Amino acid sequence: MVMYEIEFTPEAKDDLKTLRKFEQHTIIAGIETHLTYEPTVETRNRKRLRPNDVAEWELRLGKYRIFYNVEEHILIVSIEAVGFKVGNLLFIRGKRREL
Structure with a gap:
């Protein structure tokens, strides 16, 4: 099975820093767990998004949303943003977003 390397953009690192330590560890x-192998296979918690300016894929972990892109030819998953949902509202970097 092919293993992908996971990289965080500076923005995604900043997103994580705004969360509590135990939340960071959970994420x-x-x-x-979910993106090291087969990050482009859709599952119950992982889906391809409609075209947007954040990322092509979304991973759902409870109330948290991880937005990422995959570079298949070099086996890299790039974490673009980390946000969270409150009801039907999505927040990334403290701002409400629509995806």
């Missing part, structure tokens, strides 16, 4: 563990 990083979820990313490693």
Whole structure:
């Protein structure tokens, strides 16, 4: 099975820093579990998004949303943003977003 390398953009690192330590650990563990292998296979918690300016894919971990792109030819998953949902509202970097 092919293993992907996971990289965080500076913006995604900033997103993580705004969260509490245990939330950061939960998110990083979820990313490693769900995106290290087959990050482009749709599952219950992983889906391809409609075209937008954030990322092509979304991983759902409870209330958290991890937005990422995959570079298949070099086996890299690039974490673009980390946000969270409150009801039907999505927040990324403290601002409400529509995707």
